[in-house]
Amino acid sequence: MSYPRPALNEALERSDVVHDANTIADAVKEMAAHIADEYRDDVQAPLFITVMNGGMPFAADLAMALGDEGVDVEFEYLHATRYRGETSGGARLAWLHRPQTALRDRRVLLVDDILDEGHTMLAVKRWCEDQxxxxxxxxxxxxxxxDRCAEGIEADFVGLEVPDAYVFGYGMDYHEQGRNLRAIYALRN
Structure with missing residues (x-):
């Protein structure tokens, strides 16, 4: 398949599929079962906060899979970035949207596409705790x-592992392109 944006086509030609759509779907389903074990008996629905923009495809799939597991969630989102369309993150976190729902005394599930070095996620997690x-x-x-992950951050629920390469697809972007690809790709060195 060819896309009208030349940069994305070039990236796909220089990439390998790391995880195809079926592998991703299976991982999401398995993860939902583990998450359901944590939240199924909660009286109040957990606050399911999608980290935009990258987390959107995964969050949609995960939310539906949680519903299949009998877990209701309350949707919210945030948009915080260090990348601003670049391939490496800057030092400062830019908040483009903070959740409008009060976090006090709530169980929060932060949902994102990837945990790379974790600086953005660490700042977001600390902000939630401060709230x-x-x-x-x-x-x-x-x-x-x-082995470059920020100290003090790790994911509680992980779908898949990806190599230490530039990855895109399934929410992750190649210069703001390719987020809606169903597979995850890695650029060859």
Whole structure:
């Protein structure tokens, strides 16, 4: 398949599929079962906070899979970034949208596409805790395999592992392109 944006086509030609759509779907289903074990008996629905923009495809799939497991969630979102369309993150976190729902005494599930070095997610988690969240858990579609993760951050629920390479698809972007690809790709060196 060819796309009208030349940069995305070029990236796909220089990439390998790391996880196809079926593998991703199976991982989401399995993750939902584990998350359901944590939240199924809660009287109040957990606050399911999608980290935009990358977390959107995964969050949609995960939310539906949680529904299949008998877990209701209350939707919210945030948009915080260090990347601003670049391939490496800057030092400062930019908040583009903070959740409008009060977090005090709520169980929060942060949902994102990838945990790479974790600086953004660490800042977001700390912000949630500062807002009085009773419990903050992290679910990511993928974790990048390397030893550069920020101290104090890890995902509680992980779908897949990806290599220490530039990855895109399934929410992750290649210069703001390719987020809606069903597979996860890695650029070849």
């Amino acid at each position: 009085g969240a009773a419990d903050v858990r992290i679910a990511v579609a993928a974790v990048k395999l390397h």
